[in-house]
Amino acid sequence: MPCGSWISSVYRTCSSRLSTLNKAREAMSDRRQEVLTHLTRLALPTPDTNPVEAGLIRALSLTDGDSVVHFVLEPPAGSNGAALKAEITDWLMQLDWVREVKVALTDPQFVLPDSEPDEDNPPPIEGVEHVVLVGSGKGGVGKSTVTAGIAAEMVARGLRVGVLDADVYGPSQPRIWGASGRPVSYEDVLIPIATSGIKLMSLGLLTTPDQALVWRGPILHDTLTRLLFKVRWAPLDVLLIDLPPGTGDAPLTLLQQVQIDGAVMVSTPQDLSLLDLRRAMDLFRRTDIPMLGLVENMAVHICPNCGAEDHPFGAGLEEFTRNEGIPFLGKLPLSHSISAVSDCGMEQADEATKAASTGHFVPIVDKLLEGMTFG
Incomplete structure (x- = not known):
């Protein structure tokens, strides 16, 4: 197989699965x-x-x-x-x-909590033991894919895991998990979608795929508050929150509204990515959010024919983490299995592909869980 042919294989696999789904729709009763x-x-x-x-x-x-x-x-x-x-x-x-x-x-409208949380002493989410942010300074570095991979590996270890897709302008978690359907409401609380062993909530499940959210700060603030405290998350060991890139209203709202155990950062080893990464890390430090570590994504491509390694985005980030005084959680390669699961959806991917994808996250989750205590 020539180098790079795995990309064509991904699209052939997805096209085949989409064709099967289309035939099923045509055969509807x-x-x-x-x-x-x-x-x-x-x-x-x-x-x-x-x-x-x-x-x-x-x-x-x-x-x-x-x-x-x-x-x-x-x-x-x-x-x-x-x-x-x-x-x-x-x-x-x-x-x-x-x-x-x-x-x-469903809920006919968003209903906000009865009172605003105290920003100086934000409350926990009832029934959730740990809240972990997954962020990046720059878009396109694979933050959402890393969030899903960490969640899947945690579920494989028997943990109760939820994923909140807080990337309100570009929600991608429903596609990664292959989840569909609209969350329903019971007693003024939204019920998250259960998929592949996790609880998932995303604005991508509450809007149409091509619908743009033209929202200013107050609406964004109210919506995120709702998704934190008016969703039936409990009981969870870990709630992973997939942040939008950068340092805008959404990350700041989350930092001020809820107790957070720490943040995992995701980046490629490009100098341009690191410039934005430093800004995002500065936001977390200013708000006293512990840095749980950094994941280096798309670190290496391994030729399937000869096994030669190529580093398309430059040297690794171990030295960067040492200089910044944060843990280095590990590297993720440019992997056929990871991209196939992301493109086709966790629910639709075959077991071998899912196992191969999740396997890349084993050492990362090992290090991440070292600093977390479960009661």
């Missing part, structure tokens, strides 16, 4: 369409509107021989969600082949 058609005949209080055209029905599916109908109901803000759920359920039960209707209600 005719009865699903019958359900949708029936729902269009249910008039809402707004004239000439039905639940389908109003966009209230999400993730519609049928199970148990198409006799059980499942969907997520997104009631409009200010509406009686329970009454709307009952009305739609009764309407669908008119279909003689429908045995049961299972409906999950």
Whole structure:
């Protein structure tokens, strides 16, 4: 296999899996369409509107021989969600082949905590033993991939792990984990998506993939506060928070709103990346957040034919960490398995690929856990 051909292999694997998914969608039951058609005949209080055209029905599916109908109901803000759920359920039960209707209600709007946390003494998240930030000074260095890899290896060791995707303008954790579906609300608390042994919450699960978030500071602050304290995280041993790159509103909000055990930094060994990395580290130091260590990503490419090593971004970062007085957690290579899992999704990747990817994170998690005590 020529050098670099692993990239083509990644895309062939992903294309094959996407083709399989597309065929499954094409083979969808005719009865699903019958359900949708029936729902269009249910008039809402707004004239000439039905639940389908109003966009209230999400993730519609049928199970148990198409006799059980499942969907997520997104009631409009200010509406009686329970009454709307009952009305739609009764309407669908008119279909003689429908045995049961299972409906999950979402929050019609964000509801903030009753009071603002004290920035000088931020509270813990109830039921979460450790909160660890994963950050970088620069985008594109693989921070989200490293967050997911650390989480997967922690789960393999029996830890209860959650991942909060706080990269609000570029959420990628749902794609990395292969997660879909909209989180539902129960008693004014969002229920995170359970996938591959973790609890996942991301704005990528609450918006459409191509939707841009044009948010200023106050909205961003309120939303992140909600995702910290109004999500049912408990019980967790570790909550990993995937930060957006840089030193803007999102990292500062998180640093001020919640008790944090420490931060893991991710960087490539380029001088340009290190300039931005130093700025992000300075933010954590100014806010008294312990530095748990640095992960050097995309450190080396190993030729699959001859085994020769190439360092595409320059020398390693061990000396940098010694000079900065922080632990060096380890290096990650340019790896077929890591990129395949990130592109196809943890849920969709085969077991051998997932095992190979997670294996790269074993020594990193070893060192990371050395400084963490679990009760």
